[in-house]
Every structure is written in structure tokens, then in C-alpha cells.
Amino acid sequence: MAWRAVSSAEASLCNTFFYGIVFRYPSARIFVFVGARCRSHYPNMTGVAEITAALKRCLKSRGMTYARLAAALGLSEASVKRLFSGGGFTLRRVEQICRVLDIDLFELARLARSDAAAVTELTASQEQALAADHKLLLVFHLALGGWRVDQIVAQYSVSRAECLKLLLALDALRLIDLKPGNEVRLRTARHVNWRRDGPIRRAYQEKVLDEFFATAFGGPGETLRFEAKELSAASREVVRRKLERLVREFNELAEVDAALEPSERDSVGLVIGLRPYVLSLFTRMRRGKRIR
Numbered sequence: 001m002a003w004r005a006v007s008s009a010e011a012s013l014c015n016t017f018f019y020g021i022v023f024r025y026p027s028a029r030i031f032v033f034v035g036a037r038c039r040s041h042y043p044n045m046t047g048v049a050e051i052t053a054a055l056k057r058c059l060k061s062r063g064m065t066y067a068r069l070a071a072a073l074g075l076s077e078a079s080v081k082r083l084f085s086g087g088g089f090t091l092r093r094v095e096q097i098c099r100v101l102d103i104d105l106f107e108l109a110r111l112a113r114s115d116a117a118a119v120t121e122l123t124a125s126q127e128q129a130l131a132a133d134h135k136l137l138l139v140f141h142l143a144l145g146g147w148r149v150d151q152i153v154a155q156y157s158v159s160r161a162e163c164l165k166l167l168l169a170l171d172a173l174r175l176i177d178l179k180p181g182n183e184v185r186l187r188t189a190r191h192v193n194w195r196r197d198g199p200i201r202r203a204y205q206e207k208v209l210d211e212f213f214a215t216a217f218g219g220p221g222e223t224l225r226f227e228a229k230e231l232s233a234a235s236r237e238v239v240r241r242k243l244e245r246l247v248r249e250f251n252e253l254a255e256v257d258a259a260l261e262p263s264e265r266d267s268v269g270l271v272i273g274l275r276p277y278v279l280s281l282f283t284r285m286r287r288g289k290r291i292r
């Protein structure tokens with residue numbers, strides 16, 4: 001990768017089974033928790049692989065093919081493919097791609113860095129503190145989404161003083177770093193995996209699912225599918241891997257869209273489930289072996 005003297009903005013680059021998917025716009029912002037860590041410089045230098053991966057995520061989120069990018073850059077599609085496969089980016093070329101994708105270098109650096117060692121699971125004590133205070137959980141959720149203090153105060157029933165107090169509490173929990181000017185730096189990934197039997201799931205999972213399925217999935221952008229089929233163990237594993245990939249892509253899209261203003265985004269819920277399942281009415285009619 002070629003480097004030159006950079007501005008402060010550019011410096012951030014340096015340094016029978018149940019199979020169900022539901023997708024909707026919920027009224028509450030509690031279903032999806034996603035995010036990334038941002039630094040103004042990287043002591044160990046963000047690698048070419050991380051930057052390339054971040055650019056690929058941006059391309060995917062915008063539905064842009066290599067062919068379209070090549071046309072915008074005045075290059076052949078083969079040349080663009082070589083750039084992405086070999087990582088032969090100059091900083092000038094990265095700047096050009098960022099302009100095409102409508103993303104600045106700060107955001108690209110944040111996306112690249114988020115693949116590095118961000119924490120995705122909180123400690124039990126951190127989760128307990130969030131579970132015990134729904135306002136603290138709300139502000140953490142919004143911080144993961146890139147909301148600023150003024151945006152939180154404008155959209156939610158939280159005063160500026162209360163918001164700062166909650167951010168200081170998150171700082172004390174080592175979930176964020178509250179910087180001068182009330183800038184929030186995450187100490188976690190934007191996507192947090194809540195503990196399977198942890199405080200957050202115990203406190204909120206039942207309520208979330210009840211609210212999520214309380215109404216029909218008939219609105220714009222909403223979809224609900226349920227499929228019950230008989231599959232082999234090998235086929236089940238194939239489906240499981242595909243679902244895991246879908247979740248990763250969902251979180252990657254949210255990661256990229258965190259650069260947008262809150263007014264340009266909607267809170268979206270995605271629930272995925274895969275498990276052995278037979279309708280109880282059928283189970284009672286079955287002879288002999290019992291379906292587990």
C-alpha cells in the first residue's frame with residue numbers, strides 16, 4: 001500500500017425441522033444492537049486486508065458491482081477485481097472509491113478497525129447493570145448506533161444532564177470512552193452478542209418476542225416465512241451455516257449504515273430460528289418412536 005503525508009482526516013486510515021425468518025420494523029428500538037470502535041490513529045496500522053474487507057462491505061450495502069465501480073473510476077472491471085483481490089490500493093485510489101461510495105475516510109477507517117479486536121460479549125456484571133436500568137440500556141443501544149448526545153436528547157425523553165450522567169455510567173462500566181466535547185468512543189463492537197442465559201435475555205427476551213410477533217407482518221418491508229421440512233443432519237448444517245451468514249451480512253449492513261444520520265435509518269428487527277419441530281397435533285398421532 002502506498003502512503004504519503006496525510007491530513008488529519010486521512011490519518012485515521014494509518015495508524016422435520018423448524019426454519020423461520022422474520023423481518024420487520026418494530027415500534028421499539030431494542031431488537032438489534034450493532035456497532036464498531038473508532039480511533040483517530042492505529043498504533044499497529046490497519047492492514048490492507050481489513051481496509052479491503054471494509055470496502056467490500058460498502059459495495060455490498062450499496063448494491064454496487066465491480067463493473068459499476070470500474071465505470072465510475074474509469075477503469076476496466078478486471079483492474080478493479082485485481083485491486084480487491086491483491087490489495088494494491090494507493091491512498092489516492094482509496095479516496096476515489098470512497099467518493100463513489102459516498103463514505104469518508106473516517107468511516108472507512110472505523111469499518112476497517114471494527115474487524116480487529118472489538119469485544120462482542122459483555123461481562124455478566126456489565127449486562128446486569130444494563131438490565132437493571134432501561135434508560136442506561138437505551139443510551140448504550142443508541143451509542144452503538146452512532147447517535148450523538150444532541151440527537152438522543154432531541155428524540156427521547158432524556159434531558160441533556162441525564163444523558164451525560166448515563167454516558168458517564170457507561171464509561172465507568174468500560175463500555176464506552178466519553179471524550180472531550182461529549183464524543184463517544186465505543187469499547188465494544190457495534191454488534192453485541194447477549195449472553196445466552198444472561199441478565200439481558202432474562203429481563204427482555206420474552207417481552208421483545210411477544211411485542212415482535214404481536215401484530216401481523218403486512219407492512220412495507222415486512223416479511224414472515226415459516227417452513228417445516230424433513231432434513232438430514234448434513235442438510236441441517238448447511239441451512240445453519242447459511243443462516244449464520246445472513247446474520248453476519250445483516251450486521252455488516254448495519255455497520256455501514258451507522259454512518260448515516262438517524263433520520264435516514266429505521267430500527268429493524270430480524271429473528272432467526274432453526275430447531276427440530278413437529279406440530280403437537282401430529283406428534284400425538286405418531287406411532288412408535290418419539291420425535292425429540
